[in-house]
Amino acid sequence: MSLTEFLSTARRLSRADRIHLVQCLIADLAREEGIPPPEEGSAYPIWTPLHAFEAATTMLEALSKNDAET
């Protein structure tokens, strides 16, 4: 089967199956590159405090107060 034929067939799959297909291909490539796949159920910490705007506001106020005192 050529790539064109494959894509034509793949596009007729359901949305869920297309997502599954992509996940399978990515897992295959990662395995070939020796990259261990994420383990299901494992926790992977993301330290970035996204949207910590309340903290950011408090910190800016503290900085202004600090600057005013010095």
Added chain:
Amino acid sequence: MAQVEAFPFVVTDPAFGEASRLPHMPITLQWQRRSLSISGLLDTGSAVNVLPYEVGLQLGAVWEQQTTTVRLTGNLANEPARVLTVLGTVGALPSARLVFAWTRARAVPVILGQVNFFMEFDVCFYRSRSLFEVKTKSAAQA
């Protein structure tokens, strides 16, 4: 005094090589009379600067004396954090006052975020060339 400092993206995990490059940058933090040279992660997605507990202690800061508390988000939401203001120096650029959320978490990297690292320094990322440039806001306005 330098106007711009350039740094390479750093491979953080040899097992992943190029895919693991991150914008880690050497920075000197000074609190009162003590200073410490560390590596900070430039994190444009972070709302705030974050200082791990051990680094604050190494600077001589006393947790109980920092009375302004903040609540962080994500993995750091469960750890208490307090505000600590230090002097930050990047290479030969003029120093700037940096305000950190000093967290009790220990395994976290030093994070340089929007408040207020990116308010004090302008940064250009050239990931395709694996480098980034940092300059002070005053230099950018000149």
